[in-house]
Amino acid sequence: MTVGFLGLILSVALLIFLAYKGVSAFPLSIIAAVLIMITNGLGIWETLTTSYLEGYTSFLASYLFVFASSALYAKLMDESGAAIAIGYKFIDWFGKKRAVLSLLVISAILNYGGISLFVIIFAIAPIGYLLLKEADISRNIMIGIVGAGTCTFTMTCLPGSTAIQNLVPTQYLGTKLTAAPVMGILAAIFMFVLQYLYLQWEAKRLKKAGEHFTFPKNYDSSAYEVERSELPSAASSFAPMVVLVVAIITLSRTSLNPNMIVVICMLVASLLCLILHWNRLKGKGIKGMVNDGLTNGISSIVAPCAIMAFGEVVKVTPAYEALVDRVLSMDMNPYIVAVISIMIIAAVTGSASGGLTIALNTMAPTFIASGVNLNILHRLIAIASCSLDSLPHSPGLFMMLVYVGLTHKEGYRSIFATTVVVPCITTAVFTAGVVLLGL
Numbered sequence: 001m002t003v004g005f006l007g008l009i010l011s012v013a014l015l016i017f018l019a020y021k022g023v024s025a026f027p028l029s030i031i032a033a034v035l036i037m038i039t040n041g042l043g044i045w046e047t048l049t050t051s052y053l054e055g056y057t058s059f060l061a062s063y064l065f066v067f068a069s070s071a072l073y074a075k076l077m078d079e080s081g082a083a084i085a086i087g088y089k090f091i092d093w094f095g096k097k098r099a100v101l102s103l104l105v106i107s108a109i110l111n112y113g114g115i116s117l118f119v120i121i122f123a124i125a126p127i128g129y130l131l132l133k134e135a136d137i138s139r140n141i142m143i144g145i146v147g148a149g150t151c152t153f154t155m156t157c158l159p160g161s162t163a164i165q166n167l168v169p170t171q172y173l174g175t176k177l178t179a180a181p182v183m184g185i186l187a188a189i190f191m192f193v194l195q196y197l198y199l200q201w202e203a204k205r206l207k208k209a210g211e212h213f214t215f216p217k218n219y220d221s222s223a224y225e226v227e228r229s230e231l232p233s234a235a236s237s238f239a240p241m242v243v244l245v246v247a248i249i250t251l252s253r254t255s256l257n258p259n260m261i262v263v264i265c266m267l268v269a270s271l272l273c274l275i276l277h278w279n280r281l282k283g284k285g286i287k288g289m290v291n292d293g294l295t296n297g298i299s300s301i302v303a304p305c306a307i308m309a310f311g312e313v314v315k316v317t318p319a320y321e322a323l324v325d326r327v328l329s330m331d332m333n334p335y336i337v338a339v340i341s342i343m344i345i346a347a348v349t350g351s352a353s354g355g356l357t358i359a360l361n362t363m364a365p366t367f368i369a370s371g372v373n374l375n376i377l378h379r380l381i382a383i384a385s386c387s388l389d390s391l392p393h394s395p396g397l398f399m400m401l402v403y404v405g406l407t408h409k410e411g412y413r414s415i416f417a418t419t420v421v422v423p424c425i426t427t428a429v430f431t432a433g434v435v436l437l438g439l
Contacts, residue, residue, distance in 0.1 A: 004319035007039020012348065015310065016392040019408045025303035025398050029310040040317040047313060055312025056305045059395070063118060063301060066259050069266035070122035071297030073244070075289050076270050078126040080277035081223055081230075082237035087130030089234045099135035100145055100199050103128050107149025108192075113245045114162050114252050117150040119262055121400045122297070123241065128404075129215060130224060137203050138211040143400050144202065144414025148195040151390060151419045155352075156382040157188035157426075162252055165385050168356040169378040172364035180379035187383055187430055194422045202414055216405025236276045244269035300403045304395035311349050311395070320348065328362050334370040338363065338377060339384040339431050343424075347388035350395060356385045376439055380431055387423035390415060 015032035019025075033052055037044050077083040090102040106127065110120050128142050155163035159181040166177055215221040231237075247265040252258070274281060281289065314320050327341045338359065346355025359381075360367075367377060390397055392408055401411050 002319065002322075004040040004317060005323065007036050008314065008317060008319040008323070008348070010039070011036035011310075011314075012391075012393060019392050019398075020412075022407055022409070025306040025402075029306040033310050033313040036313060036317055036319075040319055042313075042317065047316070051312045051316050052309045055309035058312075059305045059308040060301060062259060063304075064298070065263045066118060066266075067122075067301045068294045068297035069263045069270070070119045071295075071300065072290060072293035073240070073266045073270045073273070074122040074126060075293030075296065076273045076277075076281065077123070077240065079223060079284055079289050080237075080273055080280050081226065081232050082240065082273060082277060083126030084130050084224060084226075085231040085234060085237035086241065087127045087134075088228055088231070089237075090127070090131065091134055096135045099131040099137060100141075100203055101196065103131050103142075103145045104149045104196065104199065107146045108154050110245065111150040111154040111163070112158060112161060114248045115245065116163075116262070117146075117396055118399065119266070120150050121146060121403050123244070125404055129213075129221075133213045133215075133224060135203075136207070136213050138206040139213055139216070139404065140211065140406065140410045141199065141202055141206060141414045142404055143397075143406060143411045144418045145199055146400065147390065147397075147415040148192075148199065148418035148422075151396070152195070152386055152423050153188040153191040156386045156423075157184045157191060157379070159184045164353045165356065165382050168353060168360065169382055172360040173368065173374045173378055175374050175378040179375040180373075183376060183430065184379050187379070187426055190429070191422055191426045194425065195418045198417050198422070199414070202417070219405065232277055232280065239276060240269040240273040243272055296403075300399055303398035303402045307350060307393055307395040307398050310393070311351065311354070314348060323348065324358060324362075328359060333435055334367055334372045335377060335380060335431055335434055338367060338381050339427060342381050342384050343388045343427070346385050347391055350389060350391060350393045352385035352389040355389060356381060373439055376434055380427070380434065383423065383430065384427045387420060387427050390419035 011032040014035060015028055018028040018031065030048075033048070034044055036042075037047050074083075090106065091099070094102045103124070107120060107124055110123065111117065115123070124146060128146065129139070132139060132142060155161055155165045159178040161177065169175055169179070170177060215224075244265050247268060248261060251261040251265065254261075274286070324345060327344050328337075330337050330340065332340075341359045341363065342355040344355075345358050346352050349355065368374065392412060397412075397415065401408065404411070
């Protein structure tokens with residue numbers, strides 16, 4: 001094992017360790033990045049001011065307005081009582097005992113409808129607080145639930161998903177978004193059942209341990225103390241969310257920039273919320289809400305920017321290039337090579353799309369020439385990409401934890417189970433089945 005490769009492993013391990021110790025994303029990303037620079041012979045200042053900053057500013061440029069507009073929408077829905085009213089309506093439909101199922105289903109519907117996890121957490125957090133509060137379930141499980149609904153089967157298994165994890169294989173393999181539909185649906189059901197069984201068990205475990213629901217530190221929970229009769233109607237509460245989902249689905253069929261679509265739709269939904277609930281919001285200080293909402297969005301983007309910056313440093317190291325070459329040159333069944341290579345690269349970069357793109361950019365011609373069923377390959381690698389990408393240094397994970405006020409120590413247990421363990425099991429089961437059946 002070379003010093004550079006050892007440094008690569010140690011830097012990721014250090015990043016994870018510091019995250020669990022409560023070190024915030026920016027300093028821990030710098031520390032881990034410097035370690036990998038030293039062990040790989042890279043100039044520290046030169047790499048920090050090029051690769052690190054390029055990764056940081058690239059994510060910032062892509063998602064700043066998405067985060068800001070999403071947080072504004074969440075703030076208005078929260079302050080107007082609309083999010084709370086939606087939560088109560090789901091309790092009416094499913095009951096308090098099914099709070100976990102309600103939150104999981106809402107997350108999955110929004111994600112399959114075309115809303116990315118970077119947006120969903122803003123839209124669903126206020127609803128999740130109400131559901132978990134009424135069921136008195138610890139907030140520590142929240143990201144595990146939302147992660148299960150947004151980062152797994154909806155993006156990778158269900159045919160027709162517009163998620164990038166389902167889109168990238170079509171660009172390299174010539175397949176369609178609906179590739180291997182039967183296999184995809186079976187995998188989605190398998191994954192959903194395992195996730196739900198675990199989440200129900202975890203919720204009961206937390207209760208037995210004496211843990212109760214609490215709001216995030218410094219979170220204004222006064223809106224949750226009002227009588228239900230004082231909340232807005234279900235129709236006016238659901239309207240902004242319905243418009244948001246329909247607008248994103250509709251505009252996604254156009255050639256407009258995806259992030260621009262999200263920003264436009266979020267602003268339209270925010271405006272609709274403001275109009276429908278003007279009488280409820282005007283007495284609370286709309287200017288302050290707008291300021292707070294936008295500020296929340298901007299503060300939430302700092303953590304994923306830092307982790308993306310670390311990932312860019314990893315990509316320019318000789319050790320990383322050697323690892324990718326070694327993984328992609330494995331002499332095994334093409335399905336197994338594809339699955340393992342994508343999982344490993346996604347694990348190192350903390351990115352499912354990164355794992356897919358890097359592997360397929362090199363190996364797609366080989367896979368096509370091997371004669372394997374490309375539709376099945378598409379579905380397998382999509383599922384595999386969203387398994388080890390959710391390790392503790394995942395940018396999306398940092399963002400979600402920060403937004404709901406959880407540390408890795410508090411919130412990672414459940415998300416590890418739902419977005420790492422279950423997808424890994426699903427990948428192994430279906431890959432083995434495909435190989436053994438000779439498909």
